[in-house]
Amino acid sequence: MSLDGLVLHAVVHELQSCVGGRINKIHQPNENDVVLQIRAQGQNLKLLLSANPTYPRVQLTEQATLNPLDAPMFCMLLRKHCESGIIEAVEQVGLERVVRLTVRHRDELGDMSVKVILIEIMGRHSNIILLDPASDTILDGIHHVTPAISSYRIVMPGSTYVVPPEQDKLNPLTVDEDAFERAMGGEGKDDAFASLKPEQKLVASFSGLSPLVAKELVHRSASGGGLWPAFQALMAAVREQRYEPVIVEQQDTGKMFFSITQLTHLAGQVKAYASPSTCLEHFYGDKAERDTVKQRVSDLLRFIQNEINKNVKKLEKLQETIEESKDADKHRILGELLTASLHLIKKGDREVETINYYDENQASITIALDPLLNPSENAQRYFKKYTKLRNSTAIVTEQIAQTHQELDYLAILQLQLSVASLSDIEEIRDELMEQGYVRDRAKKQRKKKKKDKPNLACYTSSEGIAIYVGKNNTQNEYLTNRLAAATDTWLHTKDIPGSHVVIRGEGFSEKTLHEAAQLAAYFSQAKNSSRVPVDYTAIRHVHKPSGAKPGFVIYVNQKTLFVTPDEEQIKGMPVSIK
Secondary structure, eight states: OOSOHHHHHHHHHHGGGGTTOEEEEEEOOSSSEEEEEEEETTEEEEEEEEOOSSSOEEEEOOOOOOOOSSOOHHHHHHHHHHTTOEEEEEEESTTSSEEEEEEEEEOTTSOEEEEEEEEEOOGGGOEEEEEETTTTEEEEESSOBOTTTOSSOOBSTTOBOOOOOOOOOBOTTTOOHHHHHHHHHTTTOOGGGGGSOHHHHHHHHBTTOOHHHHHHHHHHHHTTTOHHHHHHHHHHHHHTTOOOOEEEEOTTTOOEEEESSOOTTSOSEEEEOSSHHHHHHHHHTTHHHHHHHHHHHHHHHHHHHHHHHHHHHHHHHHHHHHHHHTTHHHHHHHHHHHHHTGGGOOTTOSEEEEEOTTSTTOOEEEEEOOTTSOHHHHHHHHHHHHHHHHHHHHHHHHHHHHHHHHHHHHHHHHHHHHSOOHHHHHHHHHHHHHTTSSOOTTGGGOOSOOOSSOOOEEEEOTTSOEEEEOOSHHHHHHIIIIISOTTSEEEEETTSOBOOEEEOSSOOOHHHHHHHHHHHHHTBTTTTOSSEEEEEEEGGGEEOOTTOOTTOOEEOSOEEEEEOOOHHHHHTSOEEEO
16 A cells, blocks of 8 residues: 555644644545544645545545535534544554544533544554543444454444554664664564565565555665665655655556655656645545445446347347338239239149239249238238338337437436446436336335435636536536526537536636536546537527437537547636535
8 A cells, every 4th residue: 555654654744734723514425534624724624534445544635525414423423522622633653554633622511521533544444433532432433343343453332442453563763774784684583584575574674664665765775875775865854754745657557656755666657746635635536436436336337238238239120120121112012913913823822933023024033922821811911011111110210219319318327427426326316216217116215305406516717707517417407407597608518428517607718618618528428538529509509308308408509619628627627516
């Protein structure tokens, strides 16, 4: 894990800006994360505490989060003991991946009390624990650990807090050269230690060092001077709070790595950041949420893919019917030839040979017969097939158009699920229920009035103009048909599934229009393409046909511009949820 003890040491130093600050609000947007809104040193800060099993971390964040209407129990407990409290200390336990937030707070009786929020960053065992330091009693944890899961450490309300197992490693910030050489020489270690590579010995001997940093130290030592000078130089920089947060993206593999020191052993594109939190924000981005969303929408994605497969097969059969219908006249001709040749046929015949009067050369033709039918019935059989094929053409053509519309609709749903946030998932699920695709198994329990107004992402252009983006059909319907004014500008990718985008107001320049087009292209199926065509027109020229599926509109008087989506530019745009 790149988030080692050294990175956390840098984050904790950055979080000293929170000390003395007041916790104004506490939110728990999902089952893994807690967000503290803090007022400190004249500024508003948002502190993210994450026990995500894949992306655990502690950092300052600027990302907007959508919170559930009903706060989880752990969030309610944190609010009870910590909301309006003062952060007295932010500390790291040694150089381990454990952070302690000490909070002073007045209880319901007005007495001063102290609580500790512990953030343990330990991969899939990561946790956030609220602790009463006076008795070392756990008030609760965001993830419960029962005796059935672990007999060593129990994380349940009322249990005594037990520190994570000691790893018997040295603190790299305090060792001298002699201690370093003894540790690397294997003093007190078993025989297997001697066969380890230098980077493996570093990880095994010193706390807080990830394999990534260990490889960097070995790489630096190869340029001359040995391992100790490289090790000492890095630790001196850490002690003096001289950090260089960077993200390196390898060009050949596309993998990304981050640290609080230069990663010279990696070849690739390097981006430097002003603070550890900014580095973590750019590295993790929306990865944690995307993983959670993938888990939540896996059943919907499977269902939609199955529906797409069924419609593709249906389309193939319809196309076959259209091909057959092209031969309709052939059956009419055969029927007419049989009618003219009834005197040549008797019941029981399997075929008849007659002259084809429609052929220029008057050639003979052999016509297959049903031996169970009489001559007249055989002729009528061909006429009926001709009539059926002729009549089916119009019906099948209409069905083909409907199937194409269905596939377009399902493709839009696939796209929307690929960019959905946690709050968007239920809106898409509700839409599928309303459209009759899935059953509402919880219908009896759904007594609450459906929310009339969905949440919309509102971006702010460089000119300060509001640009709204619909992330699913429910949001698109509300944005285009209800929220937007007749003179607002509507944008959508040309002939490509994507989001509805609306620029509010009229006083904007080409710059805002281009930024809105960027959003339309980014939140579309052409996200990774270049020169994406984006249509734009006034809302008054956008209409939903009667009986059309959610999110489907037709528009006129449009103009088209071409943009290439720039992810960095879009992520840099201010955004809020309204």
